[in-house]
Amino acid sequence: MSRPAVDTWLYPTPAGLYCEPGQFYIDPSRSIERAVITHGHSDHARSGHGAVLATAQTIAIMKVRYGQACAGTFDPVRLGEHRSINGVTVTLVPAGHILGSAQVVLDWAGRRAVISGDYKRAGDPTCEPFELVTCDVFVTEATFALPVFRHEKAEHEVQRLLASMAAESGRTHLIGAYGLGKCQRVIKLIREAGYDKPIYLHGAHMALSELYIELGIDLGDIRPATVADTKDLSGGIVLCPPSALNDRWARRFGDPVTSFASGWMRVRGRARQYGIELPLVISDHADWPELIETIEQTEAEDVWVTHGRDDALIHHLATKGRKARALALVGRDEEAE
Secondary structure, X not given: OOOOOHHHOEEEEOOEEEEOOOOEEEOOOOOOOEEEOOOOOOOOOOOOEEXXXXXXXXXXXXXXXXXXXXXXXXXXXOOOOEEEEOOEEEEEEEOOOOOOOEEEEEEEOOEEEEEOOOOOOOOOOOOOOOOOOOOOEEEEEEOOOOOOOOOOOHHHHHHHHHHHHHHOOOOOEEEEOOOOOHHHHHHHHHHHOOOOOOEEEOHHHHHHHHHXXXXXXXXXXXXXXXXXXXXXXXXXXXXXXXXXXXXXXXXXXXXXXXXXXXXXXXXXXXXXXXXXXXXXXXXOOOOHHHHHHHHHHHOOOEEEEEEEOHHHHHHHHHHOOOEEEEOOOOOOOOOOO
């Protein structure tokens, strides 16, 4: 008896990627009855679902962002734990993206599909490292799927930051960083590099950073920048949303060294566009070599590319004799990196 092709039971719909036998969606873009959520970023985790299955950390993040009653029910699953939903075995394994992030492994009728969500292969002291799972179909992101994107080691970028602080000791270093995952990773990397002074945060970054601490990630002494004395900020570190770098809020820091921690800082034009003095190439997504290596290692016979630079990746895979297709899913935000 032949095994059904994966695309006969797992396929995109206007609401998102749907698993028909399990009757659930993965990271749906609208409120639905049953959702499996890969991680807490807002383009993957939304409020209003009837039931949510995710890691305990992702559920905690959703509750901080959207409120305690942001879903009808929550089903926390440990990484590596198997859960059967209408005969489909669902397993969450680490994605290495942010705290609580997971790939979704689906086993049904002798076939296996892995939905990566967002992922990276580089080490990160704030989350579990990516776990490779071989499969028949691999659904991958492609945020940085161009050969130009080859991320620096994050530790190297932090050393550049500390060197700049030594050279510009009288200026505040104002770092733009996405509020969930990137902010906390940058803080933790700075701590591991030996910096033990207070680190100041924009108010928008406080709640999730405090949650990280509650969940066991030691970020050291973090304080709201808005209540700090201006003289305490001189020569120090302040993290804020990228949108605040050129906002009125930033004027209180005088003449800061503006920085931006993002994989997009590999593109010099982007740094110039944002007026960034110290671009830090720190990404929470796989770069081009990591994408290619991961796809090869999964041994997937079919690769579905969900968002980002899908044309370049699909073309490259075709030259290697690998079957690949673009999988148009609405609501994915590649800029929030």
